[in-house]
Amino acid sequence: MQLYKNQEIKIYNSITGQKEVFKPINEGHVGMYVCGPTVYSNVHLGNVRTFMSFDVIFRYLKHLGYKVRYVRNITDAGHLENDADVGEDKITKKARLEQIEPMEVVQRYTVDFHNVLSTLNFLPPSIEPTATGHIIEQIELISKIIENGFAYVVNGSVYFDVHKFDESNEYGKLSKRKLEDLIHNTRELDGQTDKKNPQDFALWKKAEPQHIMRWPSPWGDGFPGWHLECTAMSTKYLGETFDIHGGGMDLKFPHHECEIAQNEAALGKSPVNYWMHANMLELNGQRMSKTTGNTINPHELLSGNNDKMSKAYSPSVIRFFMAQSSYRSVLDLTDAGLLASEKGYNRLMEAMALIPMLKASSTSSLNINEWLQKCYDAMNDDFNTPILIANLFEAVKFINQVKDGSATLTTDDIKLLSNSLNTFTFDVLGLLKDAENAAGGDKLAGAVDVLIKLRQEARANKDFALSDKIRDELAEVGIILKDGKDGTTFSVN
Template identity: 80%
Template sequence: MPLYQSQDIKIYNSISGEKETFKPINEGHIGMYVCGPTVYSNVHLGNVRTFMSFDMIFRYLKHLGYKVRYVRNITDAGHLENDADTGEDKITKKARLEQIEPMEVVQRYTVDFHNILNTFNFLPPSIEPTATGHIIEQIELIKDIIDNGFAYEINGSVYFDVHKFNETNEYGKLSKRKLEDLIHNTRELDGQSDKKNPQDFALWKKAEPQHIMRWPSPWGDGFPGWHLECTAMSTKYLGDRFDIHGGGMDLKFPHHECEIAQNEAAKGESPVNYWMHANMLELNGQRMSKTTGNIVNPQELLSGDNTFFSKAFAPSVIRFFIAQAHYRSVLDLTNDGLLASEKGFNRLMEAINLLDGLKTSDASSINVNNWKQKCYDAMNDDFNSPVLIAHLFEAVKYINQIKDESATITTQDLEVLKTTIHNFVFDVLGLQSQSSTTNNSNKSEDKLSNIVELLINMRQEARANKDFKLSDQIRDELAEIGIQLKDGKDGTTFTVN
């Protein structure tokens, strides 16, 4: 019997504002869509937190025995500056600034995105569609919305008619915003004169002559609206109605609100049963911002090459830190917080390493099955990872008591303890053991040593050929990156600063 049949999950549904008992549309199967990155820059640490939250949720649902189709898209066109209907495409702007092709930008930052997520031990999604790979589906979706009377074409662009839609539907039900309030708070902006109303949003935008990323359509050459892309990709792979849609809190309005409106306008039904939103990540009590300099990217946090933190932190320590806060709560990233998480992570791993050496007895003085269910109860309560971690540290206490012989455990209960800890620490939370981290670190150090030794040999060969310019260049450029060469009677050695 699959585990999910004995566990009742409650999910906080953003659209109702309440925790609801989770019931998938098709028993044993779950469709989950999460809005992925717009690949015009290195992935933001706040985005990593969001994707890490849904990676943990994906892992837990799979652990329970569900067959999960997890779709997380790549936005590689159509996302304009300031998340608006005017301005330059973010990817095109980056390409113009760097004087490269837009798809070079897409490739560079998609690779960066995957590398960072792999470093943090993410599971890959089931499907990772791109916006540019689904232009036909988006055009067909626009046709349906126009045919149903909820969109209009003007001067080669197509806009969603929010006022018309609101006559028979409720625009704003996810974000709890009333159209009347939006009208009152909206000012007319330059470049929006084509719209009937400022609240209307673009489904298809006419491409100006200088716009590089463009596709033919019934309305002329153009490109899709950002909101439309996710509606097309989610429904193509998960159906017109699916179980879970996730993303960051900042996407609730207008992005997810527009997704709901588009689907209802095209298909006549709301697309999602459970809307889930991960909260923001702050740095030292303030919002991360490039303009204020209050920002650190994932690679800087991993390498220690930043001014905010006293040292580098391992990926699993950062992952453990993030899991110590509920996904719906604001998380403040601080040096003290990471140092405390590192100590906690090490304590947890040290206890796990003791498991194989524990002695068993004829009777257990601890109730392992009760503790095991408490771990499940925590995750069943809207994926409450901080409460789960608190229960895992109860197990740390048990392990140390058994080691010190102040508590006893049977062979059978010890196996339950081992299996449960492994399931939740490694499979659900996605942490990696110290040995894995150490092995990876040792491999990296070995590779570095081999590379430096190769350069030392090249330098020696250059000196033997009296090519002192090359010899000095190798020494000086290694010094610039913190690798000091020292020549001695027994040869050349190096140190890393």
């Protein structure tokens, strides 16, 4: 269904600093590129937050009926330490430290990246290109930039001439930086003597004799610059200009700024219509940092094997927690926040489980169509997942009102409510029915039902001591019994 024809999305465009109505280049089609990981270590939880934001965006666009080509790359070469043009390749350094081949490092951490995202129920991108798989495209792009007069060759390396580019274009328009300010704040560093100016950046780096990852080029053996890779891969699969480019806030400068410059220098046009940036993830009110020990990785959060959280958290609770904040806001990861999200998630699951038991009426006292449009309005407003979740809990209130008889819904409205809740909860937000609600939950429910029957028999026999014992011991392991006029139900805390 082409729902997008009836829904107007507004996206906060980082390059203009305001929300704009989304109009794709080709009606019904969306091209979206998101900068993927450099696979030299386990994926950082802050990166997971960024990728999760764009996973939800991808899901919503698909739900609206757009044909989305989502490209998310793998950087497996050319990303130097501290995002600089000098120093050692991050992957090569890891390989040297562990005394293995660079591509063993790439394979290990690419597999880890995929496993983490699969566990957290991410949809795979349409295309996942690698930097090493697109060396030819990068060499061709460099040749165009040189031909157009915006790059120069020195000792086997090729550098982008930022000053020459800025004469006829605007370098810094995404990050709102002026070249003269960058010049004023830049100090000459050792190892940058090949450059005309410190602001210039590498398109191709000459490989020193000890450098393992190297490819032949018209300028000698070397490897591509980190910024160049994304320009080559995004334009190859999405065209010279495409709809959405996403990434973390930390990539806005210099990475995305350099992408714009490269595209304009090579192809004469701006590459992207809508730039989107996800904000940082903090841990307990402070920036995550390995040096200070204020860090936690996805495996530790999922397993509970860490000293920062009181327990393990399920993939759906982690997703639910992250969706309770706008992708453009700084998000503080805390144990209290996750515990609250777990309770909220369980409350939502419990309410959805009640829907099949609701009794239909001939009339509805609740306007489900109006509620449904509010869900769309939330997502249409720059993918506002916190407001969407608030609307989902409005539906929880509806369900409880119908259950206790203070509100009514027709059969059709109950079906619409159920389908819509499933769509936004599972298809758009990407939540899963965790073990207590799914396969493992079936066995748990069966076991608890046996205990509920034993408790009912004890109460019928006026053995209240046994009845209370069953209730209290279940409560100790987090299973709460609730006695009502329709019988006894349970929930898992």
